[in-house]
Amino acid sequence: MAQARRKERIDRGIKVRSDSIYALSSWEEIAYLLGPRALLIGGFLLLPVVLLPSPYWSRVALSVCVVALLAVSFDFLANFVGLVSLGGAFFYGIGGYMAAVASTELGLPPVVAIPAGTVLGAAVCTLLLVPCLPLRGIYFAIITLMYPLFMTRLIEATEILGGTEGFRGITGFSSRWTEQYGLIVVTLAGVFALRRFLAEDAGLVIRAVKDNDQAVRASGINVTWTKAKAVFVAALFGCFAGAYYVHMYRNVGISSFALDLSIMPIAATVIGGSGTLVGPLIGALLLVPLSELLRDFGSLRIVVYALVLTGFVVLQSEGLMNFATRKYQQFERWVRV
């Protein structure tokens, strides 16, 4: 019989040391802690400069940020609050339409219209989702999948909000640099702010709702209200993505509620690593350019990313980020059982 072995994982010494307050005792440890973060932030900030010669790929970089924002919102709701929302497009669309209305009907400049669209959009999304918040698991997943579809059909059928035409003539950005850095900085700031938020007390309650909502209720905390606040935060991300994108392309239509926008972020999250908040960024960074490269093949690109998604769900469900973190912080060796 073959010798039974198992893989043992042990934290690296530097990880153990830098977990504690002595982290700042040497440059090495500071670098160990800051290295990955600096790489991510620096990489994103450099994107517009590196991609300067190609306006097309600069736009793709912004699409990466948009998908990343939606993916972070999905990741937050699914893995920290326990609400699996298949309707990222709903946040995106509502945010987009709100910003479009603010821009065309009220004539607000982007600086006002985008935040207004974001906050109002998030409020509207939360209000519309409150009745379904008690739902769990697959029931919530189905209902959120239906929301954006419902909006599309409703707008088509009743011709409200500009009907199938949507809104045109939205004020654009003053320069290419504001356009690019605005989105990139907000994306990064959002992700790190959300991480900080989850480390606070409020985040503790939110995570408890996911782990055991009965216990949270037994502690006298209103579960639905907590979920509503979490949905508002997630909707802020989605609505901002929508509001910003609308200003970039200067029009909005029912395609803002397209299913693509719900699926792509989920794929990015699964590939990047669920429950990490940074993983979705990395997932988006891989997936969006891949899908752009395949654009010439028409609908084949959807086939490719659907298959990649299935493959990851089945074979590598922890995602890249969790995998990388493990490799970075632990070493592995085979031991006899």
Place this chain on the structure above:
Amino acid sequence: MDILIYGFIQSSALLLMAFGFSLVYGVSRLPNFAHGAIYVLTGFVTWGLVQRLGLPLAVAIPLGLTTAALVGVAVYQLVLRRVRGMEVSEVIATYAIGLAILEGLRSLGLRGTSRSLPVFSDGVVFLFDVPVDHQRVAVVILGFAMVAAVWLFTRYTRIGLALKGIAQDERAAMMLGIDSDLTATVAVALGSALAGLGAVILLPLGSVVVEEGYKILIYAIAVCVVGGLGSWAGTVAASFVLGYSQYITVAYGKPHYQMVVMLLAIITTLMVRPSGFFGKQKQLEERV
């Protein structure tokens, strides 16, 4: 009279679309979001066999249904078995497979509305002075035959009883030696074949297009959610409620509202009573 008869036909059509989905969820608690894709795939395969290879419909249909069942088996064995029990992964994985099948068919050249399956026989009968073509009569008859067949199957055959056992109480059934994986495979295969059956009966009334796949999925979910996920009696009842309301919307409103009605039905049912008309109340499982 018009409304009564055509509403009835519409209801039977919904029943054909949704029963496979309901069966799979009822037996194994697996949401098969690839349902619509398998529906279109069967239609496409059957179309290919009939129009390209010139096979008679009586040969092509069993082959098409077999393909559907095999796809179902493959989906279960390769994907679902590994993520069983993780609802989210189940939904995402089956949805992604469905997306891959549908968009794959599109990139293989399934575009436009030129492809259509032949009808079984093209005649018209008059029911209470309302003209109804034979295909629509077949929809009603086969819809009910299907429900009856599944009912008999789960009552009088060994495999059928095993399915029912798993559906009622998985653990107890497993203790009695019923293989959960095997029954789930059978259920997914059967559900896919039923989706295919719906396709070969209903697609002659329209044409084989990719968009149909997304529509069927939503209709199937609507019927199952309104009836109660996993409840077969509920599925039948909900097909009638939704079938009539759909037909009335089309008759008195705009056809655009057809889909709005379905989506609204899903959303309100889930908000008010997530277990639907006939679902068993599982208060803690579905809401807090």
